[in-house]
Amino acid sequence: MSSPPDHASEAAAGPAPGYHAFEDPVHDRLLGVVLALGAEVWNLRERLGLLESALARQGIEVSALIEELALDPERAPSMTADRDAFLARFLRAISAD
Amino acid sequence: MPELPAPTQEQAAHFDYLEGLRGYNYTVHVKGILDAYERATAAGGSAPATMDEAGAIIAPSHLYRFAAATQHQAQKMGWAAARRSLEDHTSRLAEVLDRMPAEPRGRLVLDPALELPEYYTERDSEGLDDIHLVPGGYWGDPLVGPVYERGGALYRMAWRTGYTGSPPGALVAFAKGAPPGDYRRILDLGCSFGGLTMALREAYPDAEEVAGIDISAAALRWAHLTAEERGLAIAFEQRDATATGYPDGSFDLITGFLLLHELSAEVLDAVMAEAYRLLRPGGHMRFLDMPPYAALPPERAFLQSFDCEGNGEAFWDEFLSRDFKAVLGDCGFVNVSDGPLDYNELSYWGTAALLRTGEFRLENRWVNAADKPAA
Structure with a gap:
């Protein structure tokens, strides 16, 4: 019996190996980037909307605090890590074999 | 089916996005393709007669x-x-999969x-995606049952409502569609x-x-758990349909x-020969699958x-x-017939394949039926 394969669920965006709908497979990969990026943007908007709704229910005004936090040096390291993980996700379609 | 762990907000947003993306692709892009095709053929005079010409x-x-x-x-x-939303719960899901009903x-x-x-396995073993692009195919991942439930609901653009607690009505209608008889x-x-x-x-x-019967142990395990939860007495057995081991x-x-569409012509012929052997004289056989190209307008x-x-369908075109009716006739079957399943399930987007043509269509579900001659 064959050995079970690794299920590479992280290889999400981009075409399956060997598949391309466009004459130049680069275009399939670029579409993968766009679709993955769209997913991230939607999630962000959804999450932000939920956050604002949650806070509003608590009667909390957050706009000023958000402006302040955006420039807070203490947040920089975790923001950098989050950003790098984000980039790795939506650029995966280009680097995947 | 056993309950699946709830997705996080991020996962839920991703599911929503994918459903929206798919829906937009069908209703805007595919519809646009068909509209453009209609304009092109109207301008060109004679309509294409074959799918190659339409293509x-x-x-x-x-x-x-x-x-x-x-x-x-x-x-x-x-x-x-679907898989990522379950990966944080693998140990709990493993327990669910191992917990066989006591009675x-x-x-x-x-x-x-x-x-x-x-x-069935060769492309997976090379690290490539297999049938329907399921990562690891239908056999290599013990979580394939839960992954299929969630991914399948996404495919039907219904992850928030999921499957209903019972088999889809179309499948029951198909099952009941066999000619009147004593099916023991x-x-x-x-x-x-x-x-x-x-x-x-x-x-x-x-x-x-x-x-x-199926060759995937992981799929059968999930089927068994689901059927038992629904109180349905079914024997799920791991057997190859080309050589089942059951008596004549x-x-x-x-x-x-x-x-049918998952099998090469060679394997399909072997399955039909085995089915003929397994049926009692006068027994009935019926399959629900996709309509043959010949039954569709060329552009569809x-x-x-x-x-x-x-979509990783190696034998789909073949x-x-x-001419599957001829295949059945060659095997010795009689009363060979085919046609669309006449069942409209409005709340269910079906196998979705003809959604690719922009709308739900009844002929998406195609019945092939035949009898073994009576002794």
Whole structure:
């Protein structure tokens, strides 16, 4: 019996190996980037909307605090890590074999 | 089915996005392709007679390329999203999968010595995605049952509502569509997660035995757990449909759902020969699958052919181009018939394949039926 394969669920965006709908497979990969990026943007908007709704229910005004936090040096390291993980996700379609 | 862990907000947002993406692709892109095709053929005088001629008009368009690429990638992303939403719960899911019912109504019989055929495993073993782009195929991942439930619901654009608690009405209608007869022993070939097998049990509550066979142990395990949870007495057994090991004439009714198009012509012929052997004289056989290309307008047949390359369907074109009625006749079956399943399930987007042509259509579900001659 064959050995079970690794299920590479992280290889999400981009075409399956060997598949391309466009004459130049680069275009399939670029579409993968766009679709993955769209997913991230939607999630962000959804999450932000939920956050604002949650806070509003608590009667909390957050706009000023958000402006302040955006420039807070203490947040920089975790923001950098989050950003790098984000980039790795939506650029995966280009680097995947 | 056993309850799946709830997704996080991020996962839920991703599911929503993928469903929206797929819906937009069907209703805007694919509709745009068909509208453009209509304009082109109206301007050109005579309408294309074959799917190749229709494809020559459709395939070069940018919209078609984008629609095909989007459909392909949304499918791939959907399975990955489904699996990722379960990966944080693998130990709990493993417990669920291992927890066999104490007093089962049916049974699960696995055969660890069963040799899986090469056509089923070879692409997975190379690290490539296989049938329907399911990561690891239908056999290599113990979580394939839960992944299929969630990914399948995404495919149907219904993840928030999921499956209903019972088999889809179309499957029950198909099961009940067999000619009137005394079906005591019923066999469902290539049953995977048991959707049709459960529908057969509901359609024939008095049958002595309803059995579902498949070569994937992981799929059968999930089917068994689901059927037991629904209180349905079904024997799920790991057997190869080309050589089941059952005695001659063991069954009164043999069925299959979306099995035929997954098999090469050679394997399909072997399965039909085995089905003929297994049916008692006068027994009935029926399959629910996709309509052959010949039954579709050429442009829809061309769009339907997307799955062959775009969805890991290695034998799709071969089967849908073949004269399957002739195959059944050559095997010795009589009363060979085919046609659309006449059942409209408005709340269910069906197998979604013809959604690719922009709308739900009844002929998406195609019935092939035949009898073994009476002794």
